[in-house]
Amino acid sequence: MGRWEPDAAGRFRSAAMELFVEHGYEQTTVADIAERAGLTRRTFFRYFADKREVLFSGSERLQQTMVEALTGAPAQATAIEAVAAALGASAVFFGDNRKFARQRLKVITANADLRERELIKFATLSAALAEALRGRGITEPDASLAGEAGIAVFRVAFVLWVGKSEQRSFGEIVSESLTRLRVLAAIK
């Protein structure tokens, strides 16, 4: 107890994901996760409130990362360019953690509660982007529309990225997806 463990959060995360994939989310207990990680339950609860948080603790940091990038975009950036900056920051956030993302999506897809939680996370993220756009002087409904469009691109790109045999990075895919949306929406 109290002992510092190098990258304990990361070890819990890897152990939990292995067990969720092997035995299913419902069947995995915090005790199982701690044992697999070679750490104690007590240490687990210093990092996560419960096993569900192992899957969602990244969401808050992701949101913060995207909001900061949007807020920090050049003053002359349009709403959609600021959203593009947020999407670019999400790509840096994910890096090359495609395997973790793929497993996480599989676990979430298999459980109704987790799917709901994931949808709530996206709705919260969309609202946060819209708020940050309003902070840049973008009025409504433009701020909400651009925020929702950003999430639309994010979601579609994410599914592509974790797809079997996909080789492109999340950054490439999300950038191409935004461009596709802009081409689709173009007024002829």
Added chain:
Amino acid sequence: MGRWEPDAAGRFRSAAMELFVEHGYEQTTVADIAERAGLTRRTFFRYFADKREVLFSGSERLQQTMVEALTGAPAQATAIEAVAAALGASAVFFGDNRKFARQRLKVITANADLRERELIKFATLSAALAEALRGRGITEPDASLAGEAGIAVFRVAFVLWVGKSEQRSFGEIVSESLTRLRVLAAIK
């Protein structure tokens, strides 16, 4: 029992919404709804599986309406034009039921389970639009992007429509919102 009641579903819906607004969703029972509607519990269950379905039974019909309109759009319509046709059909679907929509949103917003259900409904609707777009020969990721964009516009327009002192019809707002998104997304 078995007796035909003119517009029983509509009477249950109005009675339920009154009670949800007056006493809260959780506190309202099917017996309360039946009593307020002047009908029996037994009749209620011929129309709805439970009280939650009073709030969501329209969602399936809405989805069907939008998918049909998308599928029936002229062959030369682009993906976004086909989505515009679906949004136009949703406006016909809602008609001037703004008061019901406003109350419904209030009830849903106040309850976490209902909010989750509403988010799931939107995700299902987005997937259905994407599938209908693929049926028109639109490939991925364009079909998913256009479907998600349509839902983004729908959600933003809906919140505007039910806003206090809003006078424009849903049809006007949804059409303007789509145009706003297209202007925002325009590649300069």
